[in-house]
Amino acid sequence: MAQATAVHGEHEPTTTGLNHRKLLMWAFLGSDCMFFGTLIATYLVYKGKSLVGPYPIDVFDIPVTSVSTFVLLMSSMSMVLAYAWLTRGNLKAFRIWLAATAIMGTTFLAFQVFEFRDFAVHGLTPRTNLFGTTFFTLTGFHGAHVTLGVIWLLSILFHSFRKGGVTPEKNLDVDLAALYWHFVDIVWIVIFTVVYLFGVFEGFPGVVPTDAAH
Amino acid sequence: MTQENIQVEEHGAEAAHTGHPTPATYFKVAMILSVLTAIEVGIFYITDLSYGIIPILAVLSIGKFALVVMYYMHLKFDSKIFTGMFFFGMMVATGVVFALMALFGWFLL
Numbered sequence: 001m002a003q004a005t006a007v008h009g010e011h012e013p014t015t016t017g018l019n020h021r022k023l024l025m026w027a028f029l030g031s032d033c034m035f036f037g038t039l040i041a042t043y044l045v046y047k048g049k050s051l052v053g054p055y056p057i058d059v060f061d062i063p064v065t066s067v068s069t070f071v072l073l074m075s076s077m078s079m080v081l082a083y084a085w086l087t088r089g090n091l092k093a094f095r096i097w098l099a100a101t102a103i104m105g106t107t108f109l110a111f112q113v114f115e116f117r118d119f120a121v122h123g124l125t126p127r128t129n130l131f132g133t134t135f136f137t138l139t140g141f142h143g144a145h146v147t148l149g150v151i152w153l154l155s156i157l158f159h160s161f162r163k164g165g166v167t168p169e170k171n172l173d174v175d176l177a178a179l180y181w182h183f184v185d186i187v188w189i190v191i192f193t194v195v196y197l198f199g200v201f202e203g204f205p206g207v208v209p210t211d212a213a214h
Numbered sequence: 215m216t217q218e219n220i221q222v223e224e225h226g227a228e229a230a231h232t233g234h235p236t237p238a239t240y241f242k243v244a245m246i247l248s249v250l251t252a253i254e255v256g257i258f259y260i261t262d263l264s265y266g267i268i269p270i271l272a273v274l275s276i277g278k279f280a281l282v283v284m285y286y287m288h289l290k291f292d293s294k295i296f297t298g299m300f301f302f303g304m305m306v307a308t309g310v311v312f313a314l315m316a317l318f319g320w321f322l323l
Binding site for chain 1: 234236237240241243244247248251254255258267268271272274275278279282283285286287293295296299300301302303304306307308310311314315317318320
C-alpha cells in the first residue's frame with residue numbers, strides 16, 4: 001500500500017491509505033467492464049440470428065483488423081513509457097511518447113472509420129440486420145471510448161507545455177489517463193477475439209446464418 | 215544545478231524504488247503481446263485445428279489481457295484493493311455474458 005502512494009507523492013489522508021481519485025478510476029473501470037460485458041453478451045446471443053445478410057463472414061477483413069489491433073497494442077506500450085519517463089523526470093521523452101500514443105489512437109480510429117465505410121459499401125449498416133445492430137453498437141461504443149481517450153491525452157500534452165502543468169511530482173493525472181487508455185486496449189483484445197476471429201471461424205456457433213442453415 | 219533539477223532527480227530516484235518495471239520491461243511485454251497477436255492470427259488460418267482453435271484463441275486472448283493489466287496497468291505492483299475493484303466488475307460482466315448465453319440456448323447440445 002505504501003508503494004501505491006509513494007508513486008504519487010503526498011495526498012490527503014484516507015481510510016484505505018490510497019488516493020481517492022485512483023480508487024474511483026478503478027471503480028469506474030470495473031463498472032465499464034460490466035457495460036462492455038452487456039454489449040458483448042448482446043452481440044453473442046444474437047449471433048447467427050440475422051434473417052438477411054451481409055453476415056460477419058461476408059464483411060470481416062481479418063488482416064486489416066489485425067493491423068489496427070497491433071497499432072492499439074503498441075499505443076499501450078507508448079502510453080506506459082510516457083508515464084515511466086514522467087516519473088523519472090524526463091519531460092521531453094514523456095511528451096514524445098504521449099504524442100505517439102495519441103497518434104496511434106487516431107490511426108486506430110482511422111482504421112475503424114475505413115472499416116465502417118467498407119461495411120456500408122457492402123450493405124451493412126446498423127439497421128440492416130441483428131448482426132449490424134449489435135456489431136456497430138459494440139464497436140461504436142469502443143470507438144467512442146478511444147476518441148475520448150485521444151482527446152484526454154492531447155489535453156494533457158498541451159497542458160504539459162504550461163509551466164508546472166505536468167510535473168514528475170504531479171503525475172496522478174497522467175496515471176489516470178493511462179489506466180483509461182490501457183482499459184480500452186484490453187476491451188479491444190476481447191472484441192478482436194470474440195467478435196472478429198470467432199466471428200468468421202465456421203466451427204463457432206452462429207457463424208453459419210440461421211436462414212442459410214435451413 | 216537548479217532547485218527544479220534537484221527535485222526532479224530526487225523524484226527519479228524515488229520512482230526507481232517504487233517497484234514499477236523499467237522501460238525495458240515494458241518493451242519486452244510489448245514484444246510478447248505482438249508475438250501472441252501474430253500467433254492468434256496465424257492459428258486462425260490453420261484449418262486443421264477445427265474446434266481446437268476456440269480454446270487456443272481464448273487462452274491467448276486471456277494471456278494478452280493479463281499482461282496488460284498486470285504490467286501496463288500496474289496491478290501486479292499496486293494495492294490489492296484496486297485489483298478487487300476491477301475484478302469484481304469483470305467477474306460480474308463475465309457472469310452476465312455466460313448467463314445470457316445460457317438463457318439463449320448456447321450450451322444446448
